[in-house]
Every structure is written in C-alpha cells, then in structure tokens.
Amino acid sequence: MIRVGINGYGTIGRRVANAVQLQRDMKVVGIVKTRPDYVARVASSRFSIFVPDESYLKAFDDAGIKVKGVLSDLIRMSDVVVDATPEGQGKKNTPMYRTAGVKAVFQGGEEAGVADVSFNAYSCFDSAVGKSSARVVSCNTTGLARSLHALHSEFGVEHVDGTIIRRATDPNDHKKGPINALEPSLKIPSHHAPDLRTVLPVDIDTVAIKAPTTLMHIHVLNVTLKKEVQQSDVISAFSSRRRIMLVDGKDGVSSTAQVMDLARELGRDRSDMYELVIWRDAVRVSGRRVSYIQAVHQESDVVPENVDAIRALMGSMERDASIDATDSSLNIGGMKIYG
Amino acid sequence: MIRVGINGYGTIGRRVANAVQLQRDMKVVGIVKTRPDYVARVASSRFSIFVPDESYLKAFDDAGIKVKGVLSDLIRMSDVVVDATPEGQGKKNTPMYRTAGVKAVFQGGEEAGVADVSFNAYSCFDSAVGKSSARVVSCNTTGLARSLHALHSEFGVEHVDGTIIRRATDPNDHKKGPINALEPSLKIPSHHAPDLRTVLPVDIDTVAIKAPTTLMHIHVLNVTLKKEVQQSDVISAFSSRRRIMLVDGKDGVSSTAQVMDLARELGRDRSDMYELVIWRDAVRVSGRRVSYIQAVHQESDVVPENVDAIRALMGSMERDASIDATDSSLNIGGMKIYG
Amino acid sequence: MIRVGINGYGTIGRRVANAVQLQRDMKVVGIVKTRPDYVARVASSRFSIFVPDESYLKAFDDAGIKVKGVLSDLIRMSDVVVDATPEGQGKKNTPMYRTAGVKAVFQGGEEAGVADVSFNAYSCFDSAVGKSSARVVSCNTTGLARSLHALHSEFGVEHVDGTIIRRATDPNDHKKGPINALEPSLKIPSHHAPDLRTVLPVDIDTVAIKAPTTLMHIHVLNVTLKKEVQQSDVISAFSSRRRIMLVDGKDGVSSTAQVMDLARELGRDRSDMYELVIWRDAVRVSGRRVSYIQAVHQESDVVPENVDAIRALMGSMERDASIDATDSSLNIGGMKIYG
Amino acid sequence: MIRVGINGYGTIGRRVANAVQLQRDMKVVGIVKTRPDYVARVASSRFSIFVPDESYLKAFDDAGIKVKGVLSDLIRMSDVVVDATPEGQGKKNTPMYRTAGVKAVFQGGEEAGVADVSFNAYSCFDSAVGKSSARVVSCNTTGLARSLHALHSEFGVEHVDGTIIRRATDPNDHKKGPINALEPSLKIPSHHAPDLRTVLPVDIDTVAIKAPTTLMHIHVLNVTLKKEVQQSDVISAFSSRRRIMLVDGKDGVSSTAQVMDLARELGRDRSDMYELVIWRDAVRVSGRRVSYIQAVHQESDVVPENVDAIRALMGSMERDASIDATDSSLNIGGMKIYG
C-alpha cells in the first residue's frame, strides 16, 4: 500500500486525491489545505486535513474544522507526496521533501528542473522508474504528448505547428478574465513547445491565444509525418489509446460545451474528462501532412498521469500494468463511445 | 413499483430519469429520444430507448443505437409519464396521455392549464394527490416557492419584490447568447410572479434580466412580512428546510462559480445542486422587511419536485414521507455544511 | 478661460479631457500619464503630457514620448485639477492640491470625505458653488441620482429598493473576470445606497450583483412615491431631462448591446452614451409604486457631471447655464430619438 | 460624382454608407432598411430611407419614419449599389441589378459566383476595373489577403497554415452564442482557404475555431516563404502598407480589448479599426518560415475595400490613387503609431 500525501488541494490536488483513493495499491494519508473554506469542510469528511505549519491552526480551529497535523507530519507519514501547490510553490517545497527522503510528484506549473524527470505515462514512464521525483507536465503539454506520441511512435513526426487556444481560467474561479477579448501570448513559440520536448523528442512550434472560456483548451495541430499515411491509419493510431477519446460532430459534439456535457453523462467524478478528446471527422490527411483538432480538459487530464507517476517513482508496477490499473479505476476507455 | 416513462431526455429529462431510477418505489421503463446523438449513445447502456414515432427509427438504426419502441408503446408500459419535452410540446402531447389514461407530470415551460394542478412539494403537494396530471413549476419559480414558502408559513408574507438575474442558457448549449450584454425582459412584472401564485398565494412582483452566464440564476428578494422578525428567525426558517442550502461568503462561496464547485465537491450526479442556495451572510432583516440573495441551479432544482409529483399523482406516499425518500436518495441535506 | 489639469488619464480622465476641450470657457493645460503606452502615444498629439514625478521621465523618454513636466508643474498651471486616478489615489493627492491652492474635482472611487461636497449636476449643483473641491459620485450613483431626482422633485420619493447588476470591468481591460459566473456583493445594502444620499436625500436600499459583461450596468428600481401618479407622469418626468434618454424595446433596443450600438450610431466620441438610458415600455406604475429598468454607461455618464463640477467650483456659471453648455457641447439630448 | 445606393444597412452597410459619404467623388443617394428601428431613426437624419418594396411602407409610416421610395427607385437613381444584405440575399438581388444595368458590389457572405470578380484592393484591384460587379471578400479573407499579399509580393509565399479564432458574433447582437465554449469548424480546411484564393494565388490551409467574444477575430499564421528573410524584412513589408497597423505588446496592447480601445482613442467613426492589426513583437522568422498573429476588426476592415471596389467598377480612378483617397478620407495610416 503506497502511502500518498497530497500537498495543495485545489483544482489538481483534489482530483489526484480522489484518484489515488480509488487505487487498490495506494491510499491518501492526508491533504494539506491553507484555508478553512467550503472545500476544506467537504474534504474533512473524507480525508485527514493537514496545514502547512502551525500558523494556520487557529483559522481552522475558529472555523470548526479538525486538523490532523502540519505538512512535516504528513511528509513523515507518506511514501510519496503529490505537490499540487500553486506555480512556483512546489520549487520552494523541494528542500523539505529531499530532507525527509520522501518521493515527490510535481505539477506542470513548476519548471522542469524542479524534479529528476518530466513525466507522461505514454511517452516516458520508464525514465521515472525509481527516481526521487517527477514532474507531470502541464494539462496542455499532456494533451500534446498523448496524440503526438501516438503519431510519433507509429509514423514518426518530422515537425508540428500547434495553435493552442487556452481557456482563460478554471470554472471555480471568478476573478480572472478576459470577459470579452482574445489575448495572444506574444512569445513565439510559446512555452508549450519546449515543455513538450521534456517528455517527447519532436520538433514543434506553438502559438498560444487565451480565450474567454473556462471549460477546455482547444489545440489545432498541423503535423508533418515522416511517411505518407491514410486518414484511417491516423484514426486508428488515436483510437488504440484509451486516454484519447474520439468524438464526432455528427453525433452532436459541436463544441467544448458538448464535450463537457458528455463527461457529465458518463457519470465522471466532478464531471471530468480525463481523456484527450479528438474530433474524428476533422482529422485531415494529405500525404505526410495531418491536421486535427483536440480538446483538453485542463482540470483533469493530468490526473491519471499523477497516479502513474507515483507508481513509476515507487517502481511498484510496470508501465502497461500501471496504465491499465489507473484507467480501469477511473473508467477511462471503459465507455469508449466511438471508434 | 411505479413504472415511469420519460418523454424528452434533455436537460431535465435525463436528470429526472436518474433520480427516478434511484427511488426504491419507482423504475424507469424507458426514455424517448429524438436524435441518435452522444446523449442517446450513453443513455442506451442504461435505459431502454424509445422514439416519438416510426419516422425516427431509421436515423437510430443508421447510428447503431437500438430502439425498443415508440412513444405509444412506452405510454402503455407506464403508470406515469414525465414529459420533459421542449416548451409547448408537452401541451401537444396531452391528448395521447389522456387517451391512454396514463398520469403525466409536465414541466414549467408549459402553461399552467396543461395539467390539473401546478406543483411544488413544499407548498402544494397535497393538492396533486390522486390527480391525473401535475405541472412542476419552472426552475425559477421552484426556487422562489422554496424560500417564500418557508417565510410565508412561518411569518406570513405581505409583499415580495424580486429581481431575477437569469442565466442565459444551459451549459451544454453553444448557440444562444448574449456573449457580452444584459437583456431585460421588458414585461413588468415578468411571468415569474403569476407563475409563483399557481403554487403559493403570495403577493409578488418580479423583474427579470438575462445575463451572459450558464451556471445559475440569482434572485434578489425584498420581502415585507406580516410581522417583525429577527435575522436569526429567518435563517432558522431557511435552515429547517433540506431543499435550501445556506452558504457563507466567508467560507469562500463568493459567486455562482463556487456554488457549482461545491456541487462538484459534494459528488453530486452531473455536478448538480438540487438545493436552493441562500447566502446566510447576506440575509438582512429590519423590522418586517427581509432582503436576501438566492441562487438557483436551473438544471436540477426541479428534479426532486418531479419525483415527489409522481408520488403525489399516484397517491402512493404522504407528502413528508415522499420528500424524505427523495431527499435521502439524492443526498439532499445529507451533507448540510452550514447552519 | 478656466485652465484644467487632468490627473490620471484612464477610462474617466481621457473622456473628461475631451469634454473639457470642447467647452468654450475651458481648456486642458495638460494630462498626467504614468505609463508610456498606446494611450499616451495617441494623447501626445493632442495634449501636453505630464508625469507624477521625475522618476517617470526615463520610461517616457525611452518610448520617445515628449513630457512637458511633472504633476506639480501642471498644478501650478491649472485653476482646477480633475483627479481621475485609481480609487484611493485621489485621497493621497489632496495635500498637493490644498497646498497649491488649486481647486479639485475627485471621482466616485474616493470616499465622500475626500472633498468639500459630493456632486451631481441635477441634484446639488449649488452646494458646490465656490467650494475648493467636489467629488463627482460614481457611475452607478450618478445614474440613480438622475432618475430619482426627477421622481423626487416632481412627486416625492418615500422609499427605493434598487438591484444593481454591475458590469464586471471596463471594455479595455482583459484581466478581470468573472467569465461565467454571477457574484453578489454580500454587503446589504451595498455602498450605493449611502453614496446616493450624499447627493440626494432619499430613503434607499440597494443590492449589487456583478455579471460577466463589460458594456453597461443595469438597475432595476422599485420606488414608492409620496403620491399616486400615472405612467405618463413618470415618463414625462424622465423625458424632461436631457441627461435621461428613453428607449423602446419595440424599436429594437432589446439589451445593452443595442444601447451601445445606438451610441455608435449617434456618432459619439469613443462611442459613449452620456445619458442614463431608461426603457420607456418597461415603466410600470401602480398607485404610488413605480418600477423601471435603467442602463448606465459606466465609462461616460459622469463626464458631463465633471464639466459642471468644474464650473460650480469656479462659480463661473449658474446651474442651468452650465448644464445647457455642457449638454450642447456633447450633443446630449440634441438627438433625442424618443419621447 | 458617383451615385451610390446602399442596400442593407446593418453592420457593413452603415459603415460603407458613412465611408462613401466621406469621399469627394461619391455620394450616398439612399439606403435600404427593412425595419423601422433605432438604426433607421438615427439614419433618417442623414440619409434618404428606402425599403425593399411597398409591403414595408406601413411599418415605417406607423413608426413615423419618412421613406423616400422602394429599392427599384433607389437602383434607378444609382450608378453602383453596394449590397450589404444578409448572406444569400445578395444572390437573390442580382437579377434586379442586372436588369437595371446598375453596377453592384457584394459582400463576403455571398458565394464567389455572385459577381464577375472577387475583390481586394491590394491584391486584385485591376481585375475589377470596368466590370459589372465585384464581391469584396469577407472580413477574415480581407485580413488574410492584406498580410499575405505583402509577403507574397515581396518574398513569394510557398505555403500557409492559418488558424482562425473567430469572434462569435458582432457587438450589437445579443442572440448568438456561445457564452462559454469553443466551437471548431469541423470542415478542414475551412472555407477561408478557398476564399482567399479568389483574390490571391497562394497555397493555404485554414482551420477555424469560434470563441465567445464579439470584438475581433485573431489569426495565427505559419507561412513558408520562397526565400529566406530576416524579421526586419517582414516587419518592413508589413509597415509599408497603410492598411496594416503594427502594435506592440510592450506598449500595452495585450489583447483585442486594447486594440479596440486604441480605435476609440484614434477617434474613429463608430470606434472602428479599418486596419489589419499585427503584433510586431510576435513576428517570428526562422529561415524561410514566418509566424505572426493578426487581429481583424470584422465590422470595419472591409469598409475601405468597398469604397475602392466602387471606383474599380466605375473605372474612375487608378488603384493607387483610389487607395490613397480612401485611406486619407478615413484617416487610415494617418496616425501610424508604430513602425
């Protein structure tokens, strides 16, 4: 039984906690919360609550939420800590993990140097086996890694041009905008290109534009392969991966609104869509050139990757066995509705 | 075992189907779908699919979705049909239900005349007992009925002025706007005032403004009671009802974004919030005047009401027993986090 | 010729600068900018640019934008400074103005105590005559003052309940949200009620809800008058004020999108709508109770008020003459299309 | 004096009417309106109003708006009709124009076959000279034509991959969504690619995604040139065209919100931005590959093209003279703030 501590219980942390709890070989020993808010109240009926340090105790006490200990206690009780604190905080936490000799999984908001390796289950599980720490790449990079790994391993990828239309903020945030504008990232290529190369060695350029939506990111990808293929080859490469879900416009999946609705219909925890979603009827192939459109549920696509990263660090399961275990626990691919 | 047919499997129909299936005394005998879309695909693994008439069969056949029969078959197999077809279609369906002698529950998009009675579980369950048909009032009216029934039955309501800030469309729709505007309904009072009076005899005026959001409606209510009260009286009147959930701004529930996030944390099916949500820290009382702000999850607040309406029509359970059974099956009030 | 300095050239400052420049009895001696951005570039072809102090000079120099001096220079050259710096900064600037003996007009983001008097041209022009400083109340309060002054002076207002649906941010901002939520202000009454009473002695309660739109605020007002009136009385009270524009739903003005479009059609500078907009077909009267819906263009409704405030402080023109001069320079009421 | 009739006075028609009126060699003889709405009211003080046929007269009469005649009258009085009716209506109008022997300018919502030639002033003015009709390509295609013509004529374009992030609807519409979703066009390449080739012979693929914003479209372009270039070459190719405006992120132009704000600062009629806007600091060049991000003001970028199309059809001015005249009348390039 791998004992997992969750440090940071926001968008990512709470989902990883839930997924870990569903694994037969893992259990959540506690979660770290900084504020005694409604999320803490609900979580306290399911998980032991820890706080970063003693200075946080009073607020939780005032709010009537029971605290089990502080972060250093949690670290002592854990085999692996999943650090899902805000961007940059993970780096500050590394000394504590190192000193305590606990393994650590970081998230994509941290720079690559935070951990021994960057991680994606499909493209580089093995490189993390037995390491002390791994960084699960960001939601966008995870999405890129999934479909491009499928293409790269089957046909070879020569070059990729990607346009990333980013959701501006998560659904549970009400402070960030824009409300009615499109905001380009003026750095070209955007950081997604180098980030992808930490987990998959493909030549890629990316441009990112922020749009006023909270649901999902959309990627438009123009890929030049190393050899000529047919549309059916590409579709079958995608459909052979459980963490890719093919959808069809003619079945009423016209926008990210319906993709998220599909997740609700599938009965997913928190209405999440762990799979990368690709529109089957928009896969276009001409010689060595492939174009397609994919949607990334930023809140949840990294969740199965975190679970696999824990097993890789612990060296407790092989790549394929881990992916199978994770996917079956989360019902990923269990309800493949197309292809 | 009450056999329930669901005619119309959209926003409301699919949720009522799920809730009915969770009751010990009911089961869904089938659902009517008009299009073989992703919703139908997912539903077909759980429910028998029917279509309005033979002309729909080919499309489902082409899509590879198995159809069990047509609406008239479903009606024959049902004790009660829940009609959750689009506004106005319910009225067109009444002759079929009447001829077949099946009981029917309609939704708030229909005019009051569509059914023998209009329905809200708190305010007028008994008036529907044994009737042939009932109309569950709309999401907004249901929300108004819940909090105003609490006030009216405890203190007497003399007059209400309500401003209803409406979500413009549901989350799974991508066609309707506005994207960046506020749209007043120029009819004053809006239709919500007379609609409320079909289930609760209070003097009310309402004005409605449409806002570019999909999550929830918000109501601002200024109520003049028949007697003077304290803030604590009002809060305890609200908190005594399981279908009202009190939330606090200081616990981080600052907007409808967090209310919906709370529903996800609570693990609700489709991330729904069946309860009317009232901000406890914004209840203001001065003499006989009470002001408060409530949020209505339009997709789901009518769901428990539909379940109760079925039992009322069938005369199979008393009001309180039905409400208890419904609430416990949906975990309503089971996780009361405030108050 | 009244010499006017504009300190702060954001949403409000730039519009006041333009309006001042259009007056026969005033001229802009300079504007204070803090950043050498696109706004400064365009402004520099029309106005002399000043900066708060010497520390800002290098940035403007690097950007190639010519600076005429610092704030203290501008103050020396001015009879009146219009302070349109961000909320709270105005207060910090008061000692400079006082020491220099220059008159000052502040904006509604400052607390009432910042100035000798709070200001609205219709309701309290005279109280500002000859004073050292005045605070033009906020966009929302200015809107409330306009229609309620019309009702109060003609019929007497006994009580007002107002619901204010606030635009979340201005169109030229891309950082603030929410993108898809409604956010109530949990303080009831909201600050608008006491703010209105600084310029108009009426009994009012207000509740404010923030909505994801940038165009305009909408107010829903329920007013109890001191005497019974007819709908036509109320409409004629409104239509007798040039700074109120009546619009009709049946003429296609269905939402704030069309109100802003109307401003564009009218050829207004920056497509502004200086007038408070009231839907004529939604004015409802019953005995002493009046309900109506008004829309406030937050970026510009305070602009004519600033111009009048300057004249009031200078004591250079009577109330009605000033309002006439301001309105005719900005074409307010010149294109009255209804009523 | 070229006599111009404007058939259809919506987003495009009203702007073309204004621009035509500003030309020394043209005048608007009348505009065709179908509804007596607020737009008609304002327009009637500036232009003679016509209606499609007699059946429309009563509604205008009831609304008190004076009508000068019907479309056939307007055609008789015109040398050229600019048809800015909704998509598809232009085609239906062609027989009337042909029979009357009047020249006609159509808009991009019509198919290419509607007119003798498709039109863009930079890329194919001469092909329209003396023809009977021309179709000004759509807002997106006009934007593509401008920057790609600059690149193609200076360096030769081998291939273009474009991602078009479309504004979902215009600011004066409140009906269309999505409110909170991204909607891909599942046809790849989208119609923009073939449409561009009607005015510029370059090899291009495009993918289009609709986003919930009303302000502007954004295009991400990856271009392979026929020869190697430097970044400065590309920037100077762009900056040599008046109808391209370069902006800089470091000057505060971070999103389409600021681009539109800049248009307001420039004092443009209806706050329009006729120029194609390109972010100078996001132009990336590597060998023969160029990437850049451009923003298109859909409401107005085709306006100068319509004016030039009129002159081309009339054969009354050479290409460069026409472009100069149009640009100077609309102050295009007169306030070049960068480059």
Ligand SMILES: NC(=O)c1ccc[n+]([C@@H]2O[C@H](COP(=O)([O-])OP(=O)(O)OC[C@H]3O[C@@H](n4cnc5c(N)ncnc54)[C@H](O)[C@@H]3O)[C@@H](O)[C@H]2O)c1
């Ligand atoms: N949200 C996404 O779309 C997304 C997707 C993939 C990866 N990520 C990455 O995951 C990480 C977490 O992001 P998130 O979106 O979950 O953020 P979040 O803001 O939703 O959650 C972070 C949580 O950490 C808590 N916290 C703050 N300081 C802390 C501290 N010192 N110790 C412990 N907890 C602390 C916050 O209260 C919050 O609950 C970041 O690296 C981010 O880049 C986010």
Ligand SMILES: NC(=O)c1ccc[n+]([C@@H]2O[C@H](COP(=O)([O-])OP(=O)(O)OC[C@H]3O[C@@H](n4cnc5c(N)ncnc54)[C@H](O)[C@@H]3O)[C@@H](O)[C@H]2O)c1
């Ligand atoms: N969505 C809400 O916010 C909400 C809330 C409360 C009440 N209501 C009411 O519930 C009713 C249903 O609304 P909804 O939001 O679920 O609509 P919806 O559009 O989401 O669902 C209606 C479903 O009925 C199907 N349908 C269409 N014609 C049909 C026919 N002839 N026979 C059977 N099915 C048909 C549609 O395909 C769709 O799946 C309406 O009366 C509405 O006013 C809606």
Ligand SMILES: NC(=O)c1ccc[n+]([C@@H]2O[C@H](COP(=O)([O-])OP(=O)(O)OC[C@H]3O[C@@H](n4cnc5c(N)ncnc54)[C@H](O)[C@@H]3O)[C@@H](O)[C@H]2O)c1
């Ligand atoms: N925007 C509105 O809707 C609105 C409406 C009515 C009143 N107001 C009030 O008007 C005032 C100004 O608001 P705004 O919306 O124009 O803000 P803004 O942010 O658009 O503009 C403020 C400007 O002041 C500049 N600035 C910052 N610090 C400065 C300093 N120390 N000295 C000089 N300039 C400085 C900023 O760079 C900015 O350009 C506030 O009191 C606000 O509450 C705003």
Ligand SMILES: NC(=O)c1ccc[n+]([C@@H]2O[C@H](COP(=O)([O-])OP(=O)(O)OC[C@H]3O[C@@H](n4cnc5c(N)ncnc54)[C@H](O)[C@@H]3O)[C@@H](O)[C@H]2O)c1
């Ligand atoms: N809005 C844009 O972003 C944009 C940009 C470039 C090109 N276009 C193209 O310009 C054309 C007009 O589009 P728009 O956006 O101005 O549309 P719009 O809907 O804003 O305006 C069309 C106008 O035509 C009127 N109309 C309808 N039927 C008519 C008839 N039979 N005779 C005369 N008038 C009639 C309508 O009342 C409306 O005022 C379309 O081909 C469109 O594709 C639009």
